[in-house]
Amino acid sequence: MAEDETFETTAEHFAMFEEEVALWIERFGLKSWQLFIEHVDCGDLGTRARVHWSLGQRQAKIKLNKVCNSAASETNVRVAAFHEVCELFFSDLTSELWLTRSDAFVDALTHGLIRTLENVVWWPDWKARKR
Numbered sequence: 001m002a003e004d005e006t007f008e009t010t011a012e013h014f015a016m017f018e019e020e021v022a023l024w025i026e027r028f029g030l031k032s033w034q035l036f037i038e039h040v041d042c043g044d045l046g047t048r049a050r051v052h053w054s055l056g057q058r059q060a061k062i063k064l065n066k067v068c069n070s071a072a073s074e075t076n077v078r079v080a081a082f083h084e085v086c087e088l089f090f091s092d093l094t095s096e097l098w099l100t101r102s103d104a105f106v107d108a109l110t111h112g113l114i115r116t117l118e119n120v121v122w123w124p125d126w127k128a129r130k131r
Contacts, residue, residue, distance in 0.1 A: 006045060007071045009064055014039040016074055017049070017064040020081035028089050034059045045069040049080040051087045055095050060088050075126070082122045086114040 018037050025035065034057070042050055042065040053060040062084045064077070090110050097106045
């Protein structure tokens with residue numbers, strides 16, 4: 001792969017992303033959020049997806065990046081959706097930690113937890129659904 005090579009996510013990828021977000025929003029019981037799911041240019045080729053939230057308004061935008069520096073597959077699009085829902089799941093805690101801790105500390109802590117959840121929750125569930 002060339003260093004400057006980019007890959008677009010398709011409408012099919014976005015449909016998978018939306019489906020996976022909806023599944024984990026339901027399973028985690030995140031029903032108090034007004035949720036917007038978008039397929040947009042996130043402005044960062046190294047980012048497959050991201051989430052932004054407003055705690056006060058209980059609104060969140062979960063975005064699938066239209067262009068990335070790595071090819072999209074069903075698995076990595078779906079795990080990205082799970083990852084962003086986990087970010088939202090931890091948003092109250094994360095927002096509180098940001099008041100007293102550095103962004104780097106909070107990012108490392110939350111991503112460590114999310115990577116564990118990807119391995120012990122998402123992957124076994126995904127394998128069972130793929131049967």
